Amino acid sequence: MEILYLLIPLGLVIFAIAIWAFVWAVKSGQFDDMEGPAHRILMDDDDPRIPGKKTDPGLKDRDG
Amino acid sequence: MTETNHSCFHCGLPVPKGSHYHVEILGEDREMCCPGCEAVASAIVEGGLTDFYKHRTQNSTTPTTTVPEILDELTLYDRPELQRSFVTGDDSEIKQAALILEGIVCAACVWLNERHVGGLPGVIDFSVNYATHRAQLKWDNSQIHLSDILKEITAIGYVAHPFDPGRQEQIYKKERGQALKRLAVAGFGAMQVMMLAVALYAGEAEGMKESMKQFFRWISLLIALPVILYSARPFFTSALGDLKRKRLGMDVPVSLAIGGAFLASIYATVTNSGEVYFDSVTMFTFFLLSGRFLEMGARQRAGQAAEELVKLLPAMATRLTADGEEVIPVTDLQHGDRIRVRPGDSIPADGRVLSGQSSVDESLLTGESLPVAKLVGAGVTAGTVNVESPLEISVEKIGEETVLAAIRRLLDRAQSEKPAIALLADKVAGYFVGALLLVALGVGSYWYLYNPDQAFWIVLSVLVVTCPCALSLATPAAMTAATGSLTRLGVLTTRGHAMETLAQTSHMLFDKTGTLTTGQLTLAKVETFTELDEQQCLMIAAALEQVSEHPVGRLLAAQVEKPQPVSDIVATPGQGISGTVNGVAYRIGRTAYALQGSEYTHELDHAHSHAVLATAEGKPLAEFQLSDALRPDAVEAVRQLKQAGLKLAILSGDQPAVVKRVAVELGIDTYQSGLSPEGKLAAIKALQSQGAVVSMVGDGVNDAPVLAGAEVSVAMGSGTQLAQASADMVLLSGQLTHLSEALKVATKARLIVRQNLGWAIGYNLVALPLAAAGYIAPWMAAIGMSASSLLVVLNALRLNQYGRNEKK
Numbered sequence: 081m082e083i084l085y086l087l088i089p090l091g092l093v094i095f096a097i098a099i100w101a102f103v104w105a106v107k108s109g110q111f112d113d114m115e116g117p118a119h120r121i122l123m124d125d126d127d128p129r130i131p132g133k134k135t136d137p138g139l140k141d142r143d144g
Numbered sequence: 145m146t147e148t149n150h151s152c153f154h155c156g157l158p159v160p161k162g163s164h165y166h167v168e169i170l171g172e173d174r175e176m177c178c179p180g181c182e183a184v185a186s187a188i189v190e191g192g193l194t195d196f197y198k199h200r201t202q203n204s205t206t207p208t209t210t211v212p213e214i215l216d217e218l219t220l221y222d223r224p225e226l227q228r229s230f231v232t233g234d235d236s237e238i239k240q241a242a243l244i245l246e247g248i249v250c251a252a253c254v255w256l257n258e259r260h261v262g263g264l265p266g267v268i269d270f271s272v273n274y275a276t277h278r279a280q281l282k283w284d285n286s287q288i289h290l291s292d293i294l295k296e297i298t299a300i301g302y303v304a305h306p307f308d309p310g311r312q313e314q315i316y317k318k319e320r321g322q323a324l325k326r327l328a329v330a331g332f333g334a335m336q337v338m339m340l341a342v343a344l345y346a347g348e349a350e351g352m353k354e355s356m357k358q359f360f361r362w363i364s365l366l367i368a369l370p371v372i373l374y375s376a377r378p379f380f381t382s383a384l385g386d387l388k389r390k391r392l393g394m395d396v397p398v399s400l401a402i403g404g405a406f407l408a409s410i411y412a413t414v415t416n417s418g419e420v421y422f423d424s425v426t427m428f429t430f431f432l433l434s435g436r437f438l439e440m441g442a443r444q445r446a447g448q449a450a451e452e453l454v455k456l457l458p459a460m461a462t463r464l465t466a467d468g469e470e471v472i473p474v475t476d477l478q479h480g481d482r483i484r485v486r487p488g489d490s491i492p493a494d495g496r497v498l499s500g501q502s503s504v505d506e507s508l509l510t511g512e513s514l515p516v517a518k519l520v521g522a523g524v525t526a527g528t529v530n531v532e533s534p535l536e537i538s539v540e541k542i543g544e545e546t547v548l549a550a551i552r553r554l555l556d557r558a559q560s561e562k563p564a565i566a567l568l569a570d571k572v573a574g575y576f577v578g579a580l581l582l583v584a585l586g587v588g589s590y591w592y593l594y595n596p597d598q599a600f601w602i603v604l605s606v607l608v609v610t611c612p613c614a615l616s617l618a619t620p621a622a623m624t625a626a627t628g629s630l631t632r633l634g635v636l637t638t639r640g641h642a643m644e645t646l647a648q649t650s651h652m653l654f655d656k657t658g659t660l661t662t663g664q665l666t667l668a669k670v671e672t673f674t675e676l677d678e679q680q681c682l683m684i685a686a687a688l689e690q691v692s693e694h695p696v697g698r699l700l701a702a703q704v705e706k707p708q709p710v711s712d713i714v715a716t717p718g719q720g721i722s723g724t725v726n727g728v729a730y731r732i733g734r735t736a737y738a739l740q741g742s743e744y745t746h747e748l749d750h751a752h753s754h755a756v757l758a759t760a761e762g763k764p765l766a767e768f769q770l771s772d773a774l775r776p777d778a779v780e781a782v783r784q785l786k787q788a789g790l791k792l793a794i795l796s797g798d799q800p801a802v803v804k805r806v807a808v809e810l811g812i813d814t815y816q817s818g819l820s821p822e823g824k825l826a827a828i829k830a831l832q833s834q835g836a837v838v839s840m841v842g843d844g845v846n847d848a849p850v851l852a853g854a855e856v857s858v859a860m861g862s863g864t865q866l867a868q869a870s871a872d873m874v875l876l877s878g879q880l881t882h883l884s885e886a887l888k889v890a891t892k893a894r895l896i897v898r899q900n901l902g903w904a905i906g907y908n909l910v911a912l913p914l915a916a917a918g919y920i921a922p923w924m925a926a927i928g929m930s931a932s933s934l935l936v937v938l939n940a941l942r943l944n945q946y947g948r949n950e951k952k
Binding site for chain 2: 081084085088089091092095098099102103106107111112113115116118119120122
């Protein structure tokens with residue numbers, strides 16, 4: 081059971097990392113819009129006519 | 145009346161007969177209602193963004209004018225003196241600005257905007273926040289100008305206003321970020337400590353080594369430290385504030401429990417004696433914080449209404465000087481300046497009309513959809529929109545002195561005020577804490593006299609057992625869950641007490657215009673006075689009104705496919721229009737205007753709210769009666785509410801015949817008409833004096849005092865901001881049927897609160913004497929407290945199902 085003396089402080093380090101990651105997420109605006117991204121994933125943006133987007137030529141003339 | 149079976153593919157409005165606007169979208173030819181929609185749809189198709197139409201879940205808003213001169217005006221946004229207020233990054237060519245986007249109705253709009261604007265050369269970053277309709281723009285000024293970007297947004301049918309995000313926005317964002325971080329620390333901490341606590345409890349039974357136990361305690365202490373010092377700080381500061389003001393709020397016992405248990409646990413850890421409560425402390429902090437976080441979210445969303453008011457003011461004004469006209473930023477306006485406001489523009493400052501006559505849309509203030517006529521000498525308010533013809537205005541009040549600024553201050557205040565019932569809860573909590581401290585003191589002094597060694601631990605048991613955790617979680621947990629369900633339904637709860645009081649409602653009163661009805665006029669009836677039939681009269685009316693900017697005129701003009709040619713047309717803003725069609729002189733408009741003083745004794749059918757008279761050569765020709773259509777779900781909503789056992793009534797400021805028609809159509813037996821805001825308030829007070837609990841549903845500024853007087857007030861999401869600010873709930877969805885849904889949730893929530901309170905009080909009544917007598921070891925008290933808190937929270941979570949089912 082002596083291994084716990086190592087594992088628990090290790091857990092503590094992970095705890096600190098988790099908090100740091102969360103604080104980073106808050107600061108970088110990950111929680112600013114809780115609704116939009118869920119819908120955004122559904123939109124295709126592979127239309128070749130969208131300006132400034134690199135597109136796969138095989139996907140041309142897909143809409144319609 | 146003309147039947148229109150087709151609706152515009154872009155905005156969903158009916159397509160006028162014979163309209164020739166169309167765009168090919170998704171392989172089919174789609175009808176459009178107006179050149180605006182056609183232009184926007186073409187721009188979207190040409191940009192390769194047709195997927196927008198596949199994914200949108202609501203029709204787009206009808207684009208406002210794309211008149212070239214208005215587009216030219218956007219170039220003024222490129223001026224450095226104007227950019228100063230909202231653009232950051234002055235040193236380099238890379239600039240940043242915040243925009244409010246109008247016209248965002250679904251997630252596809254966000255996609256459309258981001259793709260379209262983000263793809264422009266020179267735009268570095270453009271991201272739209274769907275929840276707040278705000279956008280962040282970053283661009284390279286050497287490649288593209290701000291005005292070009294704004295023009296592109298206009299081209300796809302949205303309107304962007306640059307705004308200064310300095311004020312509330314920043315504060316909200318900071319508040320939210322801080323609350324989230326506190327919540328995260330408490331949440332992660334509680335989980336970690338709980339894990340160790342389980343090991344400790346299990347170790348107690350299985351026989352764990354003392355050194356290992358001590359190690360676990362120290363680790364728990366280490367994790368709990370940031371939770372107490374950082375996450376729980378708001379409770380301590382608020383409790384200190386309460387004590388300074390010499391009153392006992394709910395935060396006092398909360399702080400006492402958290403602080404006391406934490407200090408005792410530290411003492412126990414350091415001296416290696418007694419029990420630790422780190423698990424209870426952290427979990428309790430986490431639960432309370434989550435409740436407050438959700439409450440803050442609802443409040444902030446309501447508060448954004450105030451910020452939206454900013455965009456009502458234009459950024460530029462046209463000042464008239466001796467040398468002619470000049471365009472200046474609105475912030476540079478001075479008292480006494482003469483300004484010109486073109487039709488379609490917002491009025492930039494409070495003032496008085498010097499010359500010109502027009503009508504002004506004051507729906508911001510009154511909720512009334514029809515514009516109000518303004519003659520020379522009439523007062524105008526900043527933020528209202530000039531509709532018909534140019535006005536020259538002398539500026540009397542600017543900036544913070546305007547009515548608009550006053551409304552904003554009122555909004556801010558209304559949102560920060562604590563409602564009476566919440567104050568009562570605080571007062572009760574105060575007594576509770578007082579009693580608790582007295583009991584603890586009594587128990588402590590008794591044991592100090594008889595068994596000083598045990599005194600500290602017994603007092604601690606008493607404090608922990610009676611720790612009002614379950615009691616103080618009972619109501620907020622249920623309210624939080626219920627508020628969440630309602631928000632998913634589109635009903636925003638802005639005041640904590642609303643839910644509880646809504647469940648007790650006996651009478652529900654409605655305003656008429658904009659609440660039970662849509663507030664939009666439709667042509668209800670045409671009454672003819674000559675041998676000409678309805679259709680012929682409509683042709684003449686449409687011919688005269690084809691150039692009109694007035695909503696009534698536009699409505700009449702849209703009734704006919706192809707208006708006949710008209711000559712000698714003279715429009716008198718706010719009065720009517722005269723002109724010659726096929727050699728006959730006609731006048732159409734207000735009764736007095738149309739008649740020009742000739743005799744007219746026709747008895748009006750007042751069941752419709754507005755009427756326009758047309759005359760031929762001075763003789764009455766036809767009367768067009770317009771009425772305000774019922775909301776499509778009003779009948780169903782009334783049926784459901786009646787079924788729920790509520791007494792319904794209409795309180796309206798409108799004429800008796802109109803109100804009667806609406807009441808009969810909906811099956812509401814009680815109605816009062818012609819009421820002033822004071823009259824409505826008196827009607828509510830009369831009901832309340834008979835013991836009724838009154839809910840009021842309204843939408844306008846004239847409803848604000850009544851909304852404030854009712855026990856629960858509900859404002860329509862489409863209503864004026866002032867009404868929303870004085871309301872306890874806002875019906876964002878605009879669906880009246882959600883009212884009965886809200887009622888169901890509220891009733892259920894009340895039941896759960898009662899169960900929770902019953903449990904918490906029962907538990908305290910049993911545990912307190914046992915703890916005072918010294919039968920309960922502190923660790924038992926801790927487990928009991930945690931378990932009863934958990935039970936209360938789980939019970940409350942049962943409320944979560946409501947919004948989910950609806951969404952399917």
